[in-house]
Amino acid sequence: MMSSEPMQATAAPVEAAPAAKPDHPMRETLKIFLKNRSAAGGLILLGLILFATIFGPAIYGVDPYEMVWMPLSPPGDGTPLGTDYIGRDILAGILVGGRVTLIVGAVSAVMTIVIGLVVGSFAGFFGGRVDAALMKFTEFFQVLPSLLLAMVMVTIFSPSLGTIIFAIGIVGWAQIARLTRAEFMRIASLEYVKAARAAGARDGYLMFRVILPGSLPPIVVASALVTGASILFEAGLSFLGLGDPNQLSWGLIIGQNQNYLMDAWWTVTCPGIAIFLTVLAISLIGDGINDALNPRARKRG
Amino acid sequence: MTGTPFLEVRNLTVEMKGESGAIRVLDDVSLRIERGRTMGIVGESGCGKSMTALAIMRLLPPGFEITAGQVLVEGEDITRVPEARMRALRGNDISMIFQEPMTSLNPVFTVGDQIAEAVKQHQGLDAGAAEQRAIEMLKAVQIPGAEARLHAYPHEFSGGMRQRVMIAMALACQPRLIIADEPTTALDVTVQAQIFALMRELQQETGTAIMLITHDLGAVAELADDVAVFYAGKRIESGPAGAILRHAAHPYTSGLMSCTPRLRLSAAARDGAAVLREIPGMVPQLGRMPQGCRFAPRCPLADDRCRSVMPPDVEVGPAHAAACWKAETEVMA
Amino acid sequence: MSDELLRVNGLKVHFDAGRAPGGGRRTVHAVDGVDFSVRKGTSYGIVGESGSGKSTIAQAIMRLVPITEGSIFLKEHQISGLEGQSLRAVRDRFQMVFQDPFSSLNPRKKARAAIREPLDLLGIGDEKGRDKVAEDMLAAVGLHREAGRLFPHQFSGGQRQRLCIARALASRPELIVCDEPVSALDVAIQAQILNLLRQLQAEMGLSYVFISHDLAVVQYVCDEVAVMYLGEFVEKAPAAKLFSSAMHPYTWSLMSAALSPEAERGTLAKRPLLGGEPPSPTAPPPGCRFAARCPFATERCRAEKPALRGFGEGHRVACHYAGELEPPIPELRRAA
Ligand SMILES: Nc1ncnc2c1ncn2[C@@H]1O[C@H](COP(=O)(O)OP(=O)(O)OP(=O)(O)O)[C@@H](O)[C@H]1O
Ligand SMILES: Nc1ncnc2c1ncn2[C@@H]1O[C@H](COP(=O)(O)OP(=O)(O)OP(=O)(O)O)[C@@H](O)[C@H]1O
Ligand code: SF4
Ligand SMILES: [Mg+2]
Ligand SMILES: [Mg+2]
Numbered sequence: 009m010m011s012s013e014p015m016q017a018t019a020a021p022v023e024a025a026p027a028a029k030p031d032h033p034m035r036e037t038l039k040i041f042l043k044n045r046s047a048a049g050g051l052i053l054l055g056l057i058l059f060a061t062i063f064g065p066a067i068y069g070v071d072p073y074e075m076v077w078m079p080l081s082p083p084g085d086g087t088p089l090g091t092d093y094i095g096r097d098i099l100a101g102i103l104v105g106g107r108v109t110l111i112v113g114a115v116s117a118v119m120t121i122v123i124g125l126v127v128g129s130f131a132g133f134f135g136g137r138v139d140a141a142l143m144k145f146t147e148f149f150q151v152l153p154s155l156l157l158a159m160v161m162v163t164i165f166s167p168s169l170g171t172i173i174f175a176i177g178i179v180g181w182a183q184i185a186r187l188t189r190a191e192f193m194r195i196a197s198l199e200y201v202k203a204a205r206a207a208g209a210r211d212g213y214l215m216f217r218v219i220l221p222g223s224l225p226p227i228v229v230a231s232a233l234v235t236g237a238s239i240l241f242e243a244g245l246s247f248l249g250l251g252d253p254n255q256l257s258w259g260l261i262i263g264q265n266q267n268y269l270m271d272a273w274w275t276v277t278c279p280g281i282a283i284f285l286t287v288l289a290i291s292l293i294g295d296g297i298n299d300a301l302n303p304r305a306r307k308r309g
Numbered sequence: 310m311t312g313t314p315f316l317e318v319r320n321l322t323v324e325m326k327g328e329s330g331a332i333r334v335l336d337d338v339s340l341r342i343e344r345g346r347t348m349g350i351v352g353e354s355g356c357g358k359s360m361t362a363l364a365i366m367r368l369l370p371p372g373f374e375i376t377a378g379q380v381l382v383e384g385e386d387i388t389r390v391p392e393a394r395m396r397a398l399r400g401n402d403i404s405m406i407f408q409e410p411m412t413s414l415n416p417v418f419t420v421g422d423q424i425a426e427a428v429k430q431h432q433g434l435d436a437g438a439a440e441q442r443a444i445e446m447l448k449a450v451q452i453p454g455a456e457a458r459l460h461a462y463p464h465e466f467s468g469g470m471r472q473r474v475m476i477a478m479a480l481a482c483q484p485r486l487i488i489a490d491e492p493t494t495a496l497d498v499t500v501q502a503q504i505f506a507l508m509r510e511l512q513q514e515t516g517t518a519i520m521l522i523t524h525d526l527g528a529v530a531e532l533a534d535d536v537a538v539f540y541a542g543k544r545i546e547s548g549p550a551g552a553i554l555r556h557a558a559h560p561y562t563s564g565l566m567s568c569t570p571r572l573r574l575s576a577a578a579r580d581g582a583a584v585l586r587e588i589p590g591m592v593p594q595l596g597r598m599p600q601g602c603r604f605a606p607r608c609p610l611a612d613d614r615c616r617s618v619m620p621p622d623v624e625v626g627p628a629h630a631a632a633c634w635k636a637e638t639e640v641m642a
Numbered sequence: 643m644s645d646e647l648l649r650v651n652g653l654k655v656h657f658d659a660g661r662a663p664g665g666g667r668r669t670v671h672a673v674d675g676v677d678f679s680v681r682k683g684t685s686y687g688i689v690g691e692s693g694s695g696k697s698t699i700a701q702a703i704m705r706l707v708p709i710t711e712g713s714i715f716l717k718e719h720q721i722s723g724l725e726g727q728s729l730r731a732v733r734d735r736f737q738m739v740f741q742d743p744f745s746s747l748n749p750r751k752k753a754r755a756a757i758r759e760p761l762d763l764l765g766i767g768d769e770k771g772r773d774k775v776a777e778d779m780l781a782a783v784g785l786h787r788e789a790g791r792l793f794p795h796q797f798s799g800g801q802r803q804r805l806c807i808a809r810a811l812a813s814r815p816e817l818i819v820c821d822e823p824v825s826a827l828d829v830a831i832q833a834q835i836l837n838l839l840r841q842l843q844a845e846m847g848l849s850y851v852f853i854s855h856d857l858a859v860v861q862y863v864c865d866e867v868a869v870m871y872l873g874e875f876v877e878k879a880p881a882a883k884l885f886s887s888a889m890h891p892y893t894w895s896l897m898s899a900a901l902s903p904e905a906e907r908g909t910l911a912k913r914p915l916l917g918g919e920p921p922s923p924t925a926p927p928p929g930c931r932f933a934a935r936c937p938f939a940t941e942r943c944r945a946e947k948p949a950l951r952g953f954g955e956g957h958r959v960a961c962h963y964a965g966e967l968e969p970p971i972p973e974l975r976r977a978a
Contacts, residue, residue, distance in 0.1 A: 199746035203809070206704045207760035208733040221750055353828040354799070467919050468692075497691040498855065499916045502899035506911050524828060527901025531910055554903055568833035570858040572900045574973035575886050585837060585862065588830040591798050 040300040047296020053289035057282075061106030072100035072256055080272040090274040092265050098275060101261050102282050108257040110286070112173055113239035119177030120238065121231050124184025129223075131185070132192025133215050143189070146182045154179035155244065162250045169252050176241045180234055187230050191223035225301040232294030236287040243283050258283050313384050315518050316342040316365070316403075316486055321378035323357075323364050325595075332596040334360050334373065338544045339622075340537050342486065347512065347519040349533030349550065351526060351565070353592050356539040358522045362488045365520075366405055367395050400431040404479040406472075408491040414463040414471060420447075421459030424478050431482045446477040450507060469500035473507070480511060488520045493528070505531055526569055530554055535628075538562045541593055541603040548629030558631035561604045564588040602633065610635045647849045648680040648703070648736075648817055653712035655698050659924055668924050672698040674873035675712070680817070680866075685843065685850040687864030687881070689857055689896065691920060694870045696853045697741075700821040703851065704738050705729060716817065734764050734813035741822035743802035747794040753780070753805055754790030760813045779808035783838060800831035807838065811846075819851045824859060836862055857900055861885055866956070869893045872931040873923055875950065879957035888974060889953065889964045891936050898971055914970040930961070938967055 041047055070076060075095040076087065083090040089098040131142035158175035165171045195201060196219055204218050245251050246259025247266070258279040265275035323335040335357045342348045350358050363369050365380050367387065379386045387398060399405075407413040415423060424446055425439035434442060440459070447455035450473040463471055472492060479487050489508070493501035509532065512519060521532055529536055529550060537547040538559065546559040557563040567586040590607040593599060602620050605611040612634075620634045655673040673695040680686040688696050701707045703714055705721060714722040719732050737760065740746035747756055757776040761767055767775065777787045783804040794802055803823060810818050820839070824832040840863065842848060854860050860867055861881060868878035869892060877890040888894060895916040902909075918935045921927060930948050933939040942962055950958040953965060961967075969975050 199740040199742055200748045202701070202704075202706050203738065203740060203746050203806070204748070204759060204763070205706055206733070206738045207809070207813075208730045208763040209759075213763070218748060222748070353830055469919050497919075498899040499691065499895055500919060502910050502913075502915050503917070506915060509908060509911055525901060526829075526903035527905065530903050530905050531901055531907065533907075550907070565829060566903055569829050569903055570833075570836070570856075570862045571902055571904070572858040572861060572897065573885065574897065574971065584840075585833045587833045587837060589834070591800060591831065 037300045041296050044296045044299055046292050047299070050289045050292025050296060053285060054293065057106065057286050057289065058110070060103060061110060064103035064106075065100070068100060068103055070097045070100040072096060072104045076100075080268060080275070082272070083274050083278075089278045090272065092261070092275045093268050093272070098261070098278050101256055102258065102279055105256040105258050105261055105279065106282065108169070108252075108255045109239060109242055109259065109283070112169060112176070112242040112257070113235055113286075116173045116176035116180070116238045116242070117231065117235040119173065120180040120234050121184055121227070123177065124181035125188050125227065127181070128185035128188025129192050129215060129220065132189035133196060133211070133219065135193070139189070142185075146185045149179065150182035150186075152179065155241075158241070158245060159248065159250055162245060167250055167252050169255055172242065172245060172250075172252060175245075176238050180237065180241075184227065184230055184234065188223065188227055191226060192219055195219045195222045225297075229294050229298045229301070232290050232297065236290040236294075239283065239287055239290075313381070314341040315344045315383060316340070316520075317379075317381040318361070318365065319379045319381065321361070321364060321380065322376050323360055323369065323373055324376045325373050327372070329596075331376070333598075334542055334595065335364065336542045337378070338539075338542075339378075340544065340547065341535075342518050342520055343535070344485065345512070345516045345518055346534040347521055347532050349529035349536045350520060350522045350539060351524060351529055351536060352539030353524065355592055355595075357542040358539055359490055360542075361539070362405065362490050362520065362522060365488065366399060366403065367392075368399075368405075397431075400427060400482050400484070402484055403486045403488065404482065404484040406475045406479050406487065406489040406492050408494050413475060416463055419460050419462055420466070420474050421461075424474070424481050427478055428481050442481060443477075446481045447474070449480065449511065450474070450477045452477075469496055469503065472496060472500075472504055476504070476507065476511070480515065480517070483515060484517060486518045486520065488522070490522045491524070492521075494523075508532065526554065526565060538565075541598060542595075543603060543632065545604065545633070546629075546631040548626065548631075552626055552629045556626070558625040558629065558636040559604075559633045560608050560610050560635070561588070562631075564607075604633075645682045646679050647682045647717060648686075648851070649715040650676060650678050650699075650703070651713045651715075652677060653699065653702055653714065654710040655695070655702050655707055656710045657707075671873045671923050671926050673702065674926065676868075676870075676873075676875050678866075678868055678875070678878065680849050680851060682816070682849055683843070683847045684865040685852045685863050687860035687867040688851065688853045688870055689855060689860050689867065690870030691855060691896075693872075693920060693923065695873045695923070696855075696870060697821050699870075700738065700819045700851065700853055703736070703819055730764060734760070734766060735815055736817040736819065737810035737813060737815040738819045738821065739803070739806050739810050739823045742826050743799050743806060744826070746806055747802055749794055751794070752790065753785075753792050753794065753797070756794070756805060757790070757809045757812050760809065764813060766813060775812055776808075779811050780805075782811065782842065783808045784834075798831075799827055800834060803827060803831075803835050804838065807835075807842070811842070814846075815848070817849045817851070819853075821853045822855070823852075825854065825856075832859070839863060857896055869896065872920055872926055874931060874960065875958075876932060876960045877958070878950070880955065883955055883957045886974070887957075888969070889957075889959045889967075890932075890961050891938055891967065892932050894969055894971055894974070895935075897974075932961075938963060 073096065076097050077091045077095050079091060079093050079095040081087065081091050087097050087099065091097055127142050127146060131139040157179050161175040162171055201214060201218055204214060209218065242257065243259030243262065246257050247263040249263055251257060251260050261279040262276050269276050318338060318340040321335055321338045322333065324331040325334050338361060350361065352358055364375055375388050380388050382398065382402065387395065421440060421443045424443035428434050428439045428442045443459060444455050447458060452458055452470060452473055466474060493504050496504065508519065523529060533550040535548065536550045536553045537544050538561065540561050546553060546562050553562060557566055568588055570585060588607050593603060599606055601617045602615045605615040608615065615634050620632050622630045622632045623636055625631050625636050653673055653676050657670040657672055659668040659670045661667060676699065678686060688699060690696055698707060702709050709722050713720055716732065716735055721732060724732065754773065754776045757779050758772045761772045761775060776790055780787055780789055785801060785804055797805060824835050827835060836859065843850065852860065852863050864881050867881050867884045868875045869890065871892050877888065877893050888897065898913040899915065914937065916935055921934055927934060929944040929946055933943040936943065948960045948962045950960045951964060952958050
């Protein structure tokens with residue numbers, strides 16, 4: 009019988025093996041992200057697109073507003089991607105138009121995310137009446153038909169870049185707000201938040217230093233989707249003729265050439281492919297971030 | 310016991326296939342569960358208790374695989390039978406009750422439908438007979454107003470009631486073995502006592518065997534005929550419950566015994582002298598198993614042989630085996 | 643008493659639980675009038691089943707939930723009346739250890755930063771001093787001094803609970819509220835943590851409010867014990883008294899549901915077991931809250947609420963028939 013043998017009688021120091029080198033959760037995430045092939049592909053694709061829109065026009069050197077060749081001439085016949093209905097070079101248009109498309113997409117996505125984050129975090133953190141009021145407000149924006157609202161706004165105010173960005177930003181934030189609120193509520197109920205409060209933390213510290221970092225992962229993923237959606241939205245508005253006519257963008261090229269789709273497919277298809285690739289790259293990156301943040305296999309804790 | 314037991318697990322090894330090669334989760338585990346008896350499986354968290362149950366049910370999570378050994382149900386090795394045979398076995402002969410009664414019932418169907426569905430599938434009863442059986446089962450697990458509760462949804466039941474429903478479902482097809490994986494961990498002590506009393510009563514009526522997974526030696530004393538103690542993926546001691554609880558041969562088992570606080574109903578409540586004994590340190594991590602005996606780093610008796618050579622299972626009493634170099638035969642009183 | 647550290651008077655915590663089906667609002671009576679005091683250097687245990695309001699008491703003391711009624715004094719400070727800066731000024735005196743060692747540490751904070759957090763937030767000491775305190779606390783709870791560089795996910799459950807204790811100790815509090823500190827741990831680790839808590843108490847003269855649903859654990863740690871049912875204390879007494887001569891039927895049922903490795907097989911079946919489950923705290927019954935499950939209940943119990951009555955030596959019981967009923971547990975009968 010062994011039970012009579014002396015078993016350690018008092019709290020023996022149990023030493024955590026400090027041998028393992030500290031691995032920040034964020035660094036681990038980055039590693040998993042870079043290992044993911046489609047995410048890395050998305051990152052490279054987006055890099056190429058950014059490079060092309062930033063440096064492309066200077067390298068290519070063709071003026072996109074100038075009539076350079078026969079109208080509606082097919083790709084390879086004098087110009088790499090053909091010309092549009094008044095003989096402007098499509099490739100030059102795509103390279104220059106990308107700037108506006110990407111800027112509108114990015115700026116309105118930032119606006120969407122910031123509004124959503126602020127509304128969602130206050131609603132989620134304070135709960136009760138603050139939450140009820142903010143969520144009513146959010147619901148109002150969520151049920152509005154977003155394209156229609158944007159169209160109305162652009163029609164009322166002049167269709168300038170600013171209006172378009174504002175219109176896209178104002179219609180898309182509700183979803184981010186709901187997500188942020190849910191994450192804030194989930195994390196606020198975790199014991200480490202209570203522990204920080206018990207240790208004397210103020211509201212601001214809890215919101216921005218404790219809860220926000222923990223709730224960012226799903227918000228980052230959603231933000232990637234929002235950016236893609238904003239780009240599509242901009243293209244949609246331009247296609248409907250509600251874009252800024254003075255600013256060349258991918259959507260504008262498609263919109264101006266839509267009547268020639270049957271005779272000159274390249275005029276619409278080429279900028280269409282550019283939009284498709286950009287949104288694809290962004291959503292691949294979003295998926296990659298998602299997988300890196302929630303790997304099922306990652307061990308508990 | 311002689312003859313073939315209902316369930317025999319022989320040298321079962323389960324591995325997890327990962328990026329960095331295979332990691333052993335269960336190593337050479339052997340068990341015998343006799344008909345109509347209760348086998349308690351004890352051990353600390355992460356020692357492979359649930360894995361053993363899942364391997365027997367052939368419900369291992371993706372990435373896990375039985376790489377050696379056999380699981381014999383009345384002599385038939387089920388590690389290799391086709392999935393269709395397994396489905397017939399699961400429900401009909403072996404059923405399982407999980408720890409978390411909240412998530413193991415489907416929230417969108419009524420309780421009655423879920424029990425009836427199980428009976429229809431496995432026993433080929435028609436709808437009327439299945440519903441009748443569902444009512445019988447709810448009555449058997451002492452749910453008041455069974456007829457009315459038949460049409461209730463799981464969320465309308467408390468935790469204890471849900472666990473009763475799980476037991477009703479597990480029993481509905483009259484299985485010959487019920488695997489209960491920590492069936493009362495999520496419940497209050499008074500409710501746990503009810504569930505244990507119910508399980509005993511039902512076992513006496515139906516003669517089903519029970520494999521009770523728990524980390525509570527008190528639960529083992531209450532319900533089990535036989536016990537298997539797990540440590541770090543190995544079964545390190547097994548035998549009749551009485552023998553193990555009174556003459557633990559493995560230092561891990563006796564360590565568990567001495568670190569369980571006992572309720573003492575006397576005036577000598579908190580005397581400073583009676584310090585609980587501890588098992589220092591913690592269970593080794595998967596894939597970082599020590600050479601030799603896995604318990605050696607925490608064992609007060611360990612010597613160089615323990616640290617270098619894995620001890621074999623030794624017979625220490627009738628049907629009582631322990632894997633420890635220092636295990637002594639239980640002869641003395 | 644002069645050595646009284648914590649005093650809780652008539653504490654009530656009610657939560658709003660949304661609209662009731664018939665109009666009006668539903669109120670959860672999570673804690674419904676409890677009084678107790680904790681002497682310096684001792685442990686006060688609270689036992690009871692899930693939902694009885696144990697955590698709510700803990701959080702009320704820590705000022706994490708709004709207090710509906712009653713007052714809480716820590717020495718001369720009425721902590722139930724403090725707000726904002728004045729509350730923060732006394733926060734270093736009382737700290738808490740939570741049940742779940744996995745969710746009670748911020749996954750993004752290294753161990754040292756987690757232990758330092760109370761000091762940083764309360765502005766105690768300078769940078770270097772705080773790091774030193776953090777390392778000392780790591781050593782005090784039996785972890786390696788270097789372990790401060792690791793993230794919580796690199797520790798096991800038991801080690802995380804040690805970290806949480808180190809964090810609670812950092813500001814050198816007099817009182818630590820432990821809400822089920824060992825419920826999520828294995829027995830082997832549970833014994834380590836219980837012994838650590840006892841050892842720290844002996845070394846630092848700490849006082850504990852110790853919450854658990856396990857009578858055996860409470861008996862091991864506590865000097866005084868209160869048994870809680872549906873938001874109220876039904877029995878309280880010095881530990882020795884309670885475990886030798888409990889008088890409330892609910893306390894008896896907790897005792898008879900307790901399992902022991904030494905018990906004979908089928909012991910539970912021979913004991914008088916409680917049927918049913920606790921009623922909802924939204925609409926507590928008018929009489930004795932335990933009457934619906936109590937084997938001794940009479941009409942009087944269902945109609946009239948029993949008050950806590952004294953039975954000498956600080957033993958108080960809320961049952962109309964306390965002292966007249968025969969305990970169904972042989973050990974208690976013998977002791978009586
Ligand atoms: N899905 C999974 N992926 C990776 N590892 C797993 C998975 N499930 C279990 N494991 C690991 O397999 C080992 C055995 O786990 P198992 O669930 O059998 O333990 P257990 O004895 O049932 O513990 P508990 O008392 O916590 O339920 C553990 O080390 C665990 O971490
Ligand atoms: N924030 C809240 N809002 C509404 N109800 C609550 C809230 N917190 C607790 N409750 C309710 O108050 C009652 C008491 O809960 P409490 O957490 O104090 O119980 P407990 O005794 O700690 O139980 P456990 O053993 O499960 O931890 C429960 O019915 C619970 O549902
Ligand atoms: S007052 Fe009545 S119902 Fe309540 S515990 Fe006593 S005997 Fe039971
Ligand atoms: Mg398990
Ligand atoms: Mg609690």
